[in-house]
Amino acid sequence: MNPVIRRTQPTTLTATRAGVQVGRWRWEALDGSTAVMLEFDCLEESVELDLAKAAVECFRIEGYRYVQLPIPEGVRSPVHLEAAGFRDLTTLLELSRANSDPPVHRSCVVRLEPIAALSDSELGCLWQETLIGTLDCPELNDCLGPTGLPAGFADPRSAHSTTSFAAEINDAWVGLIIGEIAPSLATSAILYLGVTPSCRRIGTATALLAHLLASSEVVGTRAATITVDVRNLPALRLYQRHGFRSCGSYRAWAWINSSPT
Numbered sequence: 001m002n003p004v005i006r007r008t009q010p011t012t013l014t015a016t017r018a019g020v021q022v023g024r025w026r027w028e029a030l031d032g033s034t035a036v037m038l039e040f041d042c043l044e045e046s047v048e049l050d051l052a053k054a055a056v057e058c059f060r061i062e063g064y065r066y067v068q069l070p071i072p073e074g075v076r077s078p079v080h081l082e083a084a085g086f087r088d089l090t091t092l093l094e095l096s097r098a099n100s101d102p103p104v105h106r107s108c109v110v111r112l113e114p115i116a117a118l119s120d121s122e123l124g125c126l127w128q129e130t131l132i133g134t135l136d137c138p139e140l141n142d143c144l145g146p147t148g149l150p151a152g153f154a155d156p157r158s159a160h161s162t163t164s165f166a167a168e169i170n171d172a173w174v175g176l177i178i179g180e181i182a183p184s185l186a187t188s189a190i191l192y193l194g195v196t197p198s199c200r201r202i203g204t205a206t207a208l209l210a211h212l213l214a215s216s217e218v219v220g221t222r223a224a225t226i227t228v229d230v231r232n233l234p235a236l237r238l239y240q241r242h243g244f245r246s247c248g249s250y251r252a253w254a255w256i257n258s259s260p261t
Contacts, residue, residue: 003047005054011035013054015047023047025055027067035059037069045080052084056255067255068137078253086253089137089231093244095213095224110175110207115164118173126166126173130194135232137254163188165211167195167204174199177208181216188216190226193235205238 003015003022015023023042029035042048059067069086078088118126167175175195181188190212195204213224226244228235 003050005050007058013051013058015042015051023051025051027055029062029064033063033065035062035064035067037067040069049080049083052081052086056085059255060257064255065257069253069255081253084255086255089229089254090227091230091236092247093226093228093236093239094247095239095242095244109169110204111168112165112207112211113168115166115176115178118166122173123166123176126176126196127194129196130176133197134194136194136229136235163212163216165208165215167199167208169199169204175204175208177212179212179216181221186222188212188221188224190224193226206242209238209242 001017003017005013005015008014009026011027011029013025014021022044024039025037025041026039027035027037040048040051042051069081082088115123163179163181165177166173167177176192177190177194178192179188179190190209193205193208195208216224224244225247226239228239230236
């Protein structure tokens, strides 16, 4: 018996069979054109493709142009996502301290400060400027929350104050890196790295990367990870140049409307 799929809430699809729920998709609209998946729960593998196709139809009706789907551990078959039109857009890179040398950046005078040194308006403006011309999920560039942060991204100054830094050149904030150290202290995750267009390719990103890695090494982390949009070739080259290697796994998929209305 095929499952019955209903839109039980404006942003929720529920699949049932014989009155029993066997799957549910739930997403959050970030604005009128983008959304992010919050829940992808299926008790049966066969239900995943039906839910994915039904969700894509909802996305088209709503006029979304981009929907991001972080892959939870419980996903049974990402092949079904691909069949429904989702694309694997990110790759997970890892740096092992045992097999790497510290990054060496070019000569540029960069002052690095903890992110707490920035005011709300400074952080919001800096984030917006680092998104200009970025190749890392550019579809989300317009999705900024009320404080100037990308929607769905927590204020990094509260949870990541010891592993997040801003770069300053000639009295202007020009770069931002946000890191998170795992509770086990074994791994530091780089959540975001961005530089304003005028200060790219002069060593700003490398200076930020080196500072974060050095700071996390103080507490004993043995590895670092970052997820990168596979379309962002400059970023991939930057990390690979400093010892990061692909883990061969995916972390997030996305649906992109190729013919938005």
